[in-house]
Amino acid sequence: MRLTTHIDPGLTQAGSASATVRALEISIAADRALVAEVRHSVRAALESWGVGAIADDMAVVASELASNALKHAGGEATVRLRLAEGQALLEVDDSSLRRPVSRRVGAEVEEGRGLFLVQALAADWGWRYRQGGGKTVWASLPAPAECAA
Template identity: 45%
Template sequence: MITPVARRHAVSGDPPPGWLLTALVGDGCAVLPDLDTHNPRTVATARDFASETLSAWGVGELLYDAQLVVSELVTNAIRHAGGTIQLRLMRNESHLVCAVTDGSAALPTISDGDFLSESGRGLHLVDALASSWGWILINGKGKLVWAVFTL
């Protein structure tokens, strides 16, 4: 069972789009499975995968923003969750989704760090670039953090 969770800093305050939950169990996703959390090139590999996939899908106008969001989501999963990480990219007629699964049930939080901090701005970038974002707890199996872009 998948449990949607509304995030505290939601852009729209809405739960995840209904089609997102349906897409998670379908075959319409481009998947980069089992990302190596100990390889220093993992984030670059995820960015390259996003670039190739978006180019093949003809949505190059979102390439830079999507690469940045993928980088932040994968980095957060490596830094805060560990374990098995997977990147999923999904597209329908009007939306693109970048989603990262990890084995931790710890919820992502936007930090209120000061301007001198070396980290803590990633989810602020995701919030600024994506139409909406949030997370879905997967009972007993961690979470999926998603970001939606409008095409």
């Protein structure tokens, strides 16, 4: 299967007996058409977890990071979304060692603004190399206070 989704709504966060972690993991093949499925899955998960207020912004962030991973790494990518302790964290793993770089593009260029969107929408974002190769690009958004993750 080219797109797999796994939701664990009742994981317990390490070191905490009471904090619940909700998680979604999506593995996508090197097909940029699957980015729409990632966007839809992230939005649906956040809405089902009671944090629909951030669903649209996080869906855009997921779309941009997944699209960048598939475009620049040229292989499969894994998208992980976690909701815990009032924070939504999205991580995208790919096989590339190239660090993500925001670049300036002219008004006539149709792409190249993904990281600017991520910077504008996310409370924080960054990247790190993964042990064994590749990198993880991540972004976080605070969940609404009324959410009981």
